[in-house]
Amino acid sequence: MTPWWSQDRHADRRPMLIQRGSIKRALREWFEAQGFTEVECGALAVSPGNEAHLHAFETDLLTTVGEGRKRYLHTSPEFACKKLLAAGEKKIFDFARVYRNRERGPLHAPEFTMLEWYRANEPYEAVIADTLTILRLAVETTGIAALSYKERKCDPYAEAERLTVADAFVRHAEMDLLQTLSEAGEGDRTALAKEASHANFEIAENDSWADIFSKVLVARVEPKLGIGAPTVLYEYPRCEAALARATPHDPRVAERFELYVCGVELANGFGELTDPVEQRKRFEAEMDEKERVYGERYPLDEDFLSALAHMPPASGVALGFDRLAMLATGARTIDDVLWTPCP
Numbered sequence: 001m002t003p004w005w006s007q008d009r010h011a012d013r014r015p016m017l018i019q020r021g022s023i024k025r026a027l028r029e030w031f032e033a034q035g036f037t038e039v040e041c042g043a044l045a046v047s048p049g050n051e052a053h054l055h056a057f058e059t060d061l062l063t064t065v066g067e068g069r070k071r072y073l074h075t076s077p078e079f080a081c082k083k084l085l086a087a088g089e090k091k092i093f094d095f096a097r098v099y100r101n102r103e104r105g106p107l108h109a110p111e112f113t114m115l116e117w118y119r120a121n122e123p124y125e126a127v128i129a130d131t132l133t134i135l136r137l138a139v140e141t142t143g144i145a146a147l148s149y150k151e152r153k154c155d156p157y158a159e160a161e162r163l164t165v166a167d168a169f170v171r172h173a174e175m176d177l178l179q180t181l182s183e184a185g186e187g188d189r190t191a192l193a194k195e196a197s198h199a200n201f202e203i204a205e206n207d208s209w210a211d212i213f214s215k216v217l218v219a220r221v222e223p224k225l226g227i228g229a230p231t232v233l234y235e236y237p238r239c240e241a242a243l244a245r246a247t248p249h250d251p252r253v254a255e256r257f258e259l260y261v262c263g264v265e266l267a268n269g270f271g272e273l274t275d276p277v278e279q280r281k282r283f284e285a286e287m288d289e290k291e292r293v294y295g296e297r298y299p300l301d302e303d304f305l306s307a308l309a310h311m312p313p314a315s316g317v318a319l320g321f322d323r324l325a326m327l328a329t330g331a332r333t334i335d336d337v338l339w340t341p342c343p
Contacts, residue, residue, distance in 0.1 A: 004335070004340070004341050013336050013337075015329075016325070016329040016330075016331050016336055016337050017337060017339055019141070019142045019325070019328070019329045020325040020329065020337050022141050022142070023137075023138045023141050023142065023324070023325055023328060024095065024321070026137055026138070026140075026141045027115065027134060027137060027138070028095075030133070030134070030137055031093045031117065034091070035091055036091040036092060036093045036117065037089065037091065037092050037093075038092070038093055038094065038095075039081070039084060039089070039092045039093070039094050040094060040096075041074070041077035041080035041081060041084075041094050041096055042074075042080065043073050043074050043096075043097060043098075043099070044059075044061065044071045044072070044073065044074075045071065045072050045073070045074045045079065045080075045301065046071065046072075046299060046301050046302075046303070047072065047079070047298050047299050047300060047301040047304070048072035048073065048074055048075045048298055049074070049075040049076055049078070049079070049298070050242070050283040050286050050287055050298055050300060051075075051242060051286055052210070052286045052287070052289040052290040052293065053290075053293075054075050054100060055100060055101040055102040055103075055294075056072040056073060056074075056075055056099070056100070056101060056298065057072065057073040057099045057101055057110075058070065058071075058072055059071055059072070059073065072298070073098075073099035074096075074098055074099070075098055075099065075100050076096070076098055076114055076116065076318055077094050077096040077098070077114065077116050078116065078243070078316070078318065079301050079304040081094065081116060081118055081316065082118070082272070082304065082307060082308065082311055082314075082316075083303070083304065083307045085118055085120050085311050085312060085314055086307040086308070086310040086311040089118075089120070090119075090120045090121070091117075091118070091119055091120065092117065092118050093115065093116065093117035093118075094114075094115075094116050094117070095113055095114075095115055095321065096113065096114045096115075096116055097111065097112075097113060097114075098111075098112060098113070098114045099111050100112075104342070106332070106333040106334060107264060107323060107326075107333075107334055108334065109322065109334050109335070109338060109341070109342055110342050111342055112320065112321075112322045112334070112338075113320075113321040113322055114318050114319070114320065114321065115134075115318075115319045115320075115321040115324075116316065116317065116318045116319070117130065117316060117317055118272075118314050118315070118316035119314060119315050119316070120312045120313070120314045121312055121313055121314070122314070122315055123271065123315060124255045124257065124269060124270065124271035124315040126315060127269050127315045127316060127317045128232055128234075128257055128269065130317065131232075131259050131266075131267045131269065131317055131319065132160055132230065132232075132259070134319065134324075135156050135230060135259070135261065135266070135324070136156055136157060138324050138325070138328040139156045139157075139328050141328070142328045142329055144328055144329070144330055147261055147262055147327045147328070148262060148327075148330070149261075149262035149263065149264050149327065150262070150263070152223075152226075152227050152262040152263050153227070153228070153262065154226050154227060154228060154229060154230060154261045154262045155228065155229055156230060156261070158228065158229035158230070159229060160229060160230040160231065160232050160259075161229050161230070161231045161232070162231075162232045162234065163225075163231055163232070163233055163234070164233075164234055164235040164253075165177065165233060165234070165235055165236050165237065165240075165253070166178045166235065166253070168221050168224075168225070168233060169216065169221065171224075172220045172221045172224050173199050173216050173220040173221060174198075174199055175195045175196065175198075175199050175216065176195060177192075177195075177213075177237070178252060178253075179191065179195075180192040180195060180209070181237055181238075181239075181252040181253075182252070183251055183252065184238070184251060184252075185237055185238025185239055185246065185251060185252045185253065185254070186238075186239055187208075187209030187210065187213070187237065187239050188209065189207075189208060189209040189212070192209050192212045192213065193207070193212055196212050196215070196216060199216070199220075201215055201216065201219075208289065208292075209239065210239065210240065210289065213237070213240060221233075222260065222263055222265070223263045224263070225260035225263060226259075226260035226261040226262050226263055226264065227262065227263065230259060230260065230261050231259070231260040231261075232257055232258075232259055233257060233258045233259075233260060234255075234256065234257035234258075235247060235250075235253040235254070235255075235256070235257075236253060236254055236256040236257075236258075237252065237253055237254070238251070238252060238253060238254045240254075240256070241254035241255075241256035241270065242279075242282040242283065242285075242286050243270055243272065243273055243279070243282075244256040244270035244271055244272065244273055245270075245271050245272065245273045245274070245275075254270075254271075255270060255271030255315075256268070256269070256270050256271075257269050257270075259319075261327060262327065264323060264327065265320075265323075266319060266320060266323055266324055266327075267317050267318065267319040267320070268317070268318050268319075269315065269316060269317035269318070270315065270316060270317075271315050272311070272313070272314045272315060272316055273308075274308050274309075274311050274312075274313060274314070275308070276305045276306070276308040276309050279305060279308055280300065280305055283300055284300075287300075322334050322337055322338060325337040
C-alpha cells in the first residue's frame with residue numbers, strides 16, 4: 001500500500017484534513033459562545049478507565065533514581081474532567097488525544113481525538129441536545145448534503161429518532177430485554193440466553209449476560225440505527241452503564257445514551273454517577289469481568305473516587321471527533337481524516 005506520506009496520497013487526503021480543522025474551529029467557537037471553558041487533560045493516568053472491554057497502553061513513570069511506577073495512557077479524559085468539576089468548574093470541553101489498544105479498522109484508531117464535554121447541574125437532556133447541534137454544525141461547516149457509510153444514508157437535519165434500548169431490542173431483535181433485568185439492573189444470564197436463542201442466536205456456555213447483550217446489539221440493532229435520520233439510543237441497562245446514574249422512573253436502566261448515524265456510533269453520554277460507593281462497586285464488577293475474559297485488571301483511581309464525593313450533579317458526553325470528521329467530509333475510513341495515521 002502507498003504510504004500516507006506519499007505526495008499523491010496526501011494530496012487526495014488533504015481537502016478532508018483541512019475540513020477537519022474547519023470543523024474543530026466551528027465547534028470550539030460554539031462551545032465558547034455557550035460559556036464553556038476549554039481544558040487540556042493530561043494523558044498519563046494511574047488508571048486508564050475501568051470498563052471491562054477497554055484496553056490501555058501501559059508505561060513506566062521513572063523517578064529521578066530510576067524507580068518505575070506503572071502508569072497508563074488514558075482511554076478518555078473522563079476521570080480528569082470530573083476532578084475539574086469537583087474543583088469547581090461548571091462547563092468544560094476538551095479535544096483530548098486518547099489511546100485505546102486492540103482497536104484498529106475503518107472506524108477505529110489506537111490514537112484518536114475524543115471531544116468530551118460536561119455541564120454541571122444540568123440534566124442529560126441538555127447534552128443530548130448539544131450532541132445533535134454539534135452533528136449539524138459539523139455538516140454545515142463542510143456543506144455535505146447527506147451522510148453515508150456502507151450504503152447507509154442519513155439526513156443530519158431530520159428530526160432525531162429517540163429509541164430506548166429496550167424498545168430497540170423489541171423492534172429489531174424481537175427480544176424482551178427488561179424481563180432479563182433485576183430491579184437493581186443486574187442481568188439474568190439464563191433469561192437473556194433463552195431470549196437470544198429464540199431469536200436464532202448461538203449462545204456459548206461461557207457467554208455472560210454482557211456478551212449476549214453485545215452480540216444482539218452489534219448484529220441486529222446497531223446496523224438499523226441512524227438510517228434516514230440520526231438515532232438517539234437511550235436508557236441502557238444499568239449493568240451496561242458503569243458511570244451513569246439510574247433513571248428516576250426505572251432503576252433497571254440508566255441515564256446513558258448513544259448517538260448513531262448511518263449505523264455508526266458517534267457519541268456516548270451520561271447523566272453522571274456521583275456516588276463513590278456505588279461507583280467503586282461497579283468498577284470492581286467491571287474489573288472482575290475483565291479478569292475473567294482477558295486475565296488482567298486495571299487499578300482503581302482512588303483520587304477520582306474521592307473527588308466524586310465533591311462533584312456536583314452533572315451530565316457529559318464523549319464524542320469520537322475523527323468519526324464525526326470522517327462522516328462530515330465523506331471520507332471512506334478514519335485514516336483519511338488523521339493527519340498522521342498510526343503506523
